[in-house]
Amino acid sequence: MRLGYVLGGLFVTVALFSVSCEKKEEKAEAPPKKEVKEVQKVQEKKQVSEEYALADKKGCFACHDIDRKKVGPAYVDVAKKYAGKENAVDELVKSITKGSMGKWGSIPMTPQPVTEEEARKLAEWILSLK
Numbered sequence: 537m538r539l540g541y542v543l544g545g546l547f548v549t550v551a552l553f554s555v556s557c558e559k560k561e562e563k564a565e566a567p568p569k570k571e572v573k574e575v576q577k578v579q580e581k582k583q584v585s586e587e588y589a590l591a592d593k594k595g596c597f598a599c600h601d602i603d604r605k606k607v608g609p610a611y612v613d614v615a616k617k618y619a620g621k622e623n624a625v626d627e628l629v630k631s632i633t634k635g636s637m638g639k640w641g642s643i644p645m646t647p648q649p650v651t652e653e654e655a656r657k658l659a660e661w662i663l664s665l666k
């Protein structure tokens with residue numbers, strides 16, 4: 537019985553101690569504003585690479601490159617052509633999901649196996665590449 541109390545007391549003490557330690561750590565780790573910006577930058581880059589990975593997975597790079605014409609136009613050229621156009625994203629989503637022909641040359645692009653949502657992500661990413 538007594539031992540139970542002692543152990544119980546010890547447990548509570550340890551628990552309280554670790555809680556107070558955690559709090560201290562949190563405070564110590566709260567990053568200054570500059571570091572928050574760095575973290576955001578890294579996240580932005582990750583966002584970009586996620587979309588790059590999606591394009592890679594979907595086979596877009598078989599015919600496209602970021603900055604070089606292959607079978608299809610370079611993505612930077614697509615971004616330049618559509619810069620400032622109002623319905624650019626919608627138009628590219630349509631090209632990606634339904635196919636496109638006659639806009640860049642004589643080779644058509646067949647409808648790509650992506651969902652509307654994926655196509656939107658890819659279109660927004662392509663347009664951001666200029």
Ligand code: HEC
Pocket residue numbers: 591594595596597598599600607608609614627628631632636637638639640641642643644645646648649650658659662
């Ligand atoms: C088999 C080759 C091929 C593949 C694979 C391919 N494309 Fe294309 N893509 C083309 C060609 C060719 C064109 C030019 C079509 C034209 O002249 O209208 C084109 C055009 C485009 C355009 C410009 C459309 C416009 O309206 O101006 C975008 C954006 C695009 N592709 C994105 C993608 C994405 C994203 C993927 C992957 C999901 C992809 N393409 C996969 C060949 C391909």
